[in-house]
Amino acid sequence: MNYSKNFYQIKSNEEIFEALKEEVDIIGYYNLPLQDTTSIKEYARTIDKKYIAIIGIGGSTLGTIAIYNFLKKANSYDKFLIFFESTDPMDIKARLNKIKLEDTHFIVISKSGTTIETISIFKYLSSLITINKTNCTIVSEQRSKLTQFADKNDIQTFDIPINVGGRFSVFSAVGLLPLAIIGVDIDNLLAGAKEIRSSFFNKQEHYEPTMQKARFLVENKNRFNINILFSYSTALEGFNKWYIQLWGESLGKININGTRQGLTPIGLIGPVDQHSFLQLIMQGTRDKTVTFIKIDDFKEEIIIPSGTLNGFDELSYVENLSFSYLIDAQANATIKAVQNQKNIPCDVISIEKVDEYNIAKLMYNYMLLTSIVGKFVQINTYDQPGVEDGKIILKEQLQS
């Protein structure tokens, strides 16, 4: 008797774990938390411009935006990050209006070194002000055209390792350099990422929840093909967008059996989206999982006063509450309402503090989760072959 098969089968957790361990020195992001940050910090201290303009798109900016967006309201940085990502001319003009060119340091970030949006914007900006080593840094792969340009012009460069993909690169110089320049504690960032890394690979606290969540999502992927992050703070809007890229671009793939895979990521912000998408979660088709993210300590205490505005007696129960108490109660009420429904798989992540350590833990944990799901569904988590078609068509159009 002979037996062969080509159908898809979910491997055991132990097999997946072993497969991840095998690639830990091959897929570059795993070891980024272990790097020495001295050279980044030393260089960052030399930048004294007020505006830090990052020219990049996708994986070159989303992680940095996520961390900056999370930290900036709770900290008073005296430098500003401005992101030039889009080729939309109105957008470019609007962002230019936010900076003073002479007081701006430009960081050009592109892994390939030939990203069309990045180079086009860089070309344009360099027609407005002279670009040289005094106001520019390049972050790219070691042999890229961008690095060659920097070397020729004596401009400082930082490497993106070849085995670190854009959407997994936030803990490389891509994220660390601009964040260090404005005063973010990048060692505390890496400490958070390292904590998750060590906990997972040593099968401690974070191993089981992460592995089980991945397994649940994979086992139920055809039933629940939409994965919502419902984050209760506008400071997590950037994180949501980073998650959408990470999840969508990593997992939307054709697997080794030729089957289309892909879980659809959605990012919501509470309480605002209670007045928008929540109705669809509660009464719509049961094809969604929901992960709530709450912040335990907002670093801001604002009290809703009593005695102001008469005539709203039915809402008197909000008086003397802090807004951080109120938003937490709103999150808990929504969580309970969702949990009371049938067939809405739901989990809750609490972030203890608004600091580097905690956002890095969250992000590294999501990168691990993505890697695990990718292994389960037997895809290459780290490439993005589907976006090439459009690039080729564009190039043909523009060259003709």
Place this chain on the structure above:
Amino acid sequence: MNYSKNFYQIKSNEEIFEALKEEVDIIGYYNLPLQDTTSIKEYARTIDKKYIAIIGIGGSTLGTIAIYNFLKKANSYDKFLIFFESTDPMDIKARLNKIKLEDTHFIVISKSGTTIETISIFKYLSSLITINKTNCTIVSEQRSKLTQFADKNDIQTFDIPINVGGRFSVFSAVGLLPLAIIGVDIDNLLAGAKEIRSSFFNKQEHYEPTMQKARFLVENKNRFNINILFSYSTALEGFNKWYIQLWGESLGKININGTRQGLTPIGLIGPVDQHSFLQLIMQGTRDKTVTFIKIDDFKEEIIIPSGTLNGFDELSYVENLSFSYLIDAQANATIKAVQNQKNIPCDVISIEKVDEYNIAKLMYNYMLLTSIVGKFVQINTYDQPGVEDGKIILKEQLQS
């Protein structure tokens, strides 16, 4: 012989059209384009503060944000709209830092008059500065607590008609008042909406495409349950968010046969999301339709110069192009790449100009499309019963 049935059946286009015509004077939003705007414009001219702070959430803000976001980069308004929507204390503080309280006019918008976020923030702000008729306007239903408060304090009010739901209210005072104050041509807005209204109900140009699109989405709703808007301008980010509320909250319902309905809205921005979600569209599960939105005339001409930055010869084909040409070529290339795939239903909307008329056409058309789909799937498009559970739980928690 007797025959009865309780299964779902899609009605004919003609039946749906008749049903819509029957409700044209009942569902309030249909006739908003016909209103007289004199009183709004006259009052708007009396407001001379620089900062216009809108306190509201969901349907009270999303439409205004969509229009403001669309127009503001192409116009130089000398007043600023700031939206206080969230109970996130860091967010409230950050927005307060953007205004000067003495130079701020407050517009408090809540249909019910007792929205917990709105009243809590209003209470807090009123402890920072005296609120009276010189710096405050109320937009609410005629008999709400908020209107009563305004009447007692001699504060000007504008009505939200009872039969106009929040997410359909942008062409009522909810949107028109703040937009008129900063200098938006609200008559041109209404003219755009009126154009679509008349074209549709007279079965002219916009009737067939809108009806056919709705029918396609409904006939294929179980196969393509995710509807993506891929908008090629950051000026359409607000519109995307407005669409997500409109689509999700209107259509995520249990229908007359007790079946869960709901099409999942997703908003993307090009070219940035070519580097994010596009991979999932191209190679992921075939459960998505994609509507591309392009802007024909960006009102900004920026040219990518030649001769700056040497060493990027392989990208020399971008030199001397304008960014508006480039972003249009990027949109076209992505559209073609998507169309070359099998089983990704795809359509394209072009916006001629960045002005009031065109954004209103787009928005009114989407409201009509939502109404038609709602009729097809036999739901109440205009309520949101699913969000009540969480409100009740919250109230119980806070009162105890």
